[in-house]
Amino acid sequence: MTSPSMPDTPTTWPPMRSNFPVDSMRSLARRAEWKPLGVTPEQLDWPKVAIVNTSNDLAACFAHLDEIVMVLKEELRSLGVLPLEIRTSAPSDFITSVGQAGRYVLPARDLITNDIEVMVEGAQLDGMICLSSCDKTTPAHLMAAGRLNVPTVIIPCGYQHSGLAADGSADIEEVFLQASYHSIRGGDQGQMESMADTAIRGPGVCAGLATANSMHMIAEVLGMAVSGAAPVRAGSEPMWDSVRRSAAALVHALRNGIRPRDVITTGAIQDAVTVMLSVGASVNTIKHLQAVAVEAGLDIDVWEAFRTQGRRVPLLASIRPNGPHLVEDLEDAGGTATILRELAPLLSPATERITVTGETLAERIGAAQPADGTIIRGLDDPYSTQPSIVVLRGSLAATGSVSKRPIPDPGPYTFTGPARIFHSREEGIEAVAEGRVQVGDVVVLRGLGLEGGPGMGFVSGLIFALEGAGLAGQVGFVTDGQYSGLANSGVMVGEVSPEAATGGAIGLIQDGDPIAIDLQAGTLDVLVDPEVLSARPPFRQPEEHVPDAGPVGYLDLYRSAVQPLACGAVLCPRPGSAAQAVCAADAGRPAS
Template sequence: MELRSNFPSTSALAVTRRAQWVSLGISPDDLDRPKVAIVNTSNDLAACFAHLDPIVAVLKEELRGLGLLPFEVRTAAPSDFITSAGRGGRYILPSRDLIANDIETMVEGAQLDAMICLSSCDKTTPGHLMAAGRLNIPTVVVPCGYQHSGLADGDGGDVEEIFFEAAKQSVGGAIDPALIDLADTAIRGPGVCAGLATANSMHMCAEAMGMAVAGSAPVRANSDRMWDGVRRAARALAGMIEQDIRPRQIITAGSITNAARLMLAVGGSVNTIKHLQAVAEESGVEVDVWETYRTLGRETPTLCSIRPNGPYLTEDLEDAGGAATVLRELLPLLDGDQLTVEGVTLAERLADAPRADGTIVRTLDEPASTTPAIVVLRGSLAGEGAVAKRPIPDPGPRTFRGPARVFHSREEGVEAIADGKIKPGDVAIIRGIGLVGGPAMGMISAFVFALDARDLGESVAVITDGQTSGLVNHGIVIGEVSPEAATGGPLGLVEDGDLIDIDLATGTVDLLVEPDVLAGRTPFEPRSDVDTHGLLDQYRAVVRPLACGAVLCSRAPGLPRQEVTR
């Protein structure tokens, strides 16, 4: 591989870089080596990132031993449980693209040759994959593991359980002191939250796509398996540099479809849809991920029932072989010819994966369920798509028809619940909080918890152009409706009393109002009282629709724009 980092030794750039790097203790003899960015997302705000700095130290030693010259760089890194406090959690989704931009600034600006990315909490993995596709230099993603919890020890809860219970109790006022005590022992080690939420889901997606080494997700943080994955990732990166293997050879329509198939088989986070679409956009890949989930969901058996979808722990899934075992079972449905960071095909590396045990990971012949846990819907209310999450197996019901009750914030909706204005059979609409209207997709999980607190969770359907937690999987809750109300979507024209029809089996969500009636209604006007100065204003101005993954760029560098077709 020709090294872009090596400028003519007598050029001004080379001499200046030599002055900087020699002053840092780098030998002049090493300056011609391949230069590798170790992308670290460490900070002191959450347990998700607490163990990453020691990984950097090990990687530096490994990479130097392989003849490479490592440089640590850092990026923004949010935790949904911590950095969701400001402005209604609206910094969370924009941080994904901020991470990709941070990487571009540091790695492209310095003209480094390759990168190895330490992926932890929810938005770090998609941000890393987006940057890999954008920069197209040899890259390996390292899933850095999930945290040990009281639930796994059998004498407490985990952070997700604490979050949901606290949210429900807060609807009625004070939180039970016993729950506060439980919170003190819920997290017993570093790493991401232990359930099959966005972080573990995206770690598994990276492996399915071939951008992480085999058998690296899910993995206990700081375990022997994690450290083995770290060292194998360093060796894989050295091989990519030697063979000049680039991310756009790995990130293809086939590998993205493989990741989608895996997510459907394990009932992963709904957030993986927009993140995989964003990775495709940044990599110049023409694939409609929303339609991929919608189509494959009807033909992909669900092989696992992992919390929060079912009774088993992520630890159980790891011990049963993790993503590699599920992928091996799915291989007849996958594109096994896709290239991976090890330089072999997906099928070749799955040959050594453990076989399904038939309990934690079920077989294609005897799945846990034949109805999808991730349901993508389209229809007259969501022409570009919407998504619902269901438990495994799904007890139903899978259809719902009722009159709309329209709200413009989660707070307005929660107040209506408290006042008894939402009745069984209603379809609660919370609109104007999408990518542009929010901006950055407001979170309505508190509204769903308030419904549960009043025993309305199963008898009231919810539809929003905002988002819910990827862990909400009961009742009929449909999020991320696109096009959103603020950009002229039909959700903005819904009035109280309009009939809404939902069918999860056919994947449809329809507004039962005649087109000529809708045409006579006043266009939706977004709220003007939302504080959005700074980053959020910038985001609102440039974000593209969910059909394009909510990315901020118009095209991948050096590639023609490929429009999403329906």
């Protein structure tokens, strides 16, 4: 892959917003602040770009990012660009999910977005290059790119070397799954500790097609990352090649005025939906893509795109945790670029849409290697024609809900049964242990949505308890919270919207109300007369299940500002902005 053309000299740059009049207070103050940092008078005239670093010591995901920063600084300076490193918050689902029962994790996405706005917009920098790693960093970087609309390149920073790839018994996702069973069933503690000690062999994100690698692929599909960027082994030569090409791509974008809203188009979002469906990606990509679209000012219902495109997009790859193959296999078979090549007939008509490097999508597809027929299959020989991600709507989920399906999918595809309602994960687990959940029930866990949580409660523990009790596939499961993609057996539906706390029907149902789930039709209904349902008192979380308030701070602000899932769970957009118009339209869309 050839790199975009380089600047001839710094004098060839178009006007940059960071270049204040040399006799101004701002210019002189900046000169004073930056002189001790080694910035020369000549460099003060260069384009000034943020290296957005999410490095911290909390998880292996971020352990290599500081090293990438050093290389990027050298590359950018050699191209006549002044790099300025900034840092943001960055959660790890496995580490920062302890406090407040995991409620900080999703809200951190929007905190990162706002961190970037404060630093890049506040300093009037000319562009940014974002080091994307763990789950919430990539969507946050794409959201910030859409909001600020300054030349931006996303660098997917790679996945970790796992125990499974090194002839071991587990990766981090297997540790999570087995540890969940272990906490319920008990077992050999020493064996569990050995599994944990050998699961991660190097830096990078979880080694599977969970949210992090799914969002890395989305960055490439949208055209905001260089071709061949995802998935990629952290610290490998292909990763370093991607880093260097990304620096050149940012220079090209700066010189030619390529901005995120030129790249993140409706067609690009639709193509990302198609790719995610074709690989059985994380269900979190739905709300993240919707948020990216909102921040980019696009009026597109991503939930409906998943719903309708899921019926025509076959499954071309079967990657852990959804299938037998490793993410290493996906990378070696051509990764995102090859998936795009095989999906070409199903992509948006605008395959001439531009990417951040100046290449068109069609040019990238033309340079990609063909599918090997085993790890990545063609459209004529897919793994499955059943959607691995199913969006459901109906009287219990007017604006959406989602089900993650196993690969291959043995069914069942429908389930109808009486509601058994719980208001916390712990209450549900206790009921399972005591035998109060019966075959044929639909377990309903509510009050854990964006506002009810706040921040969406993580409910996988109850699903694992059902599996441990032998009830997997024997009961239905419905929640306005979220659950892991590892939990995909039986008929389970999450992220029901509107949620209970905002007046959704899930807050009005009672024990015994019949709930009907149809994954083939994409419907989720409560079989109660609408007039009877609407006459019931509004939902109130039982006092004993109101979560500990914790410190008065960010979660309180989040609860007051977060928009519905139909709007990507973004925070309250600026009045009169394109984002606000999109949110208003999405939040009011009827079921289709």
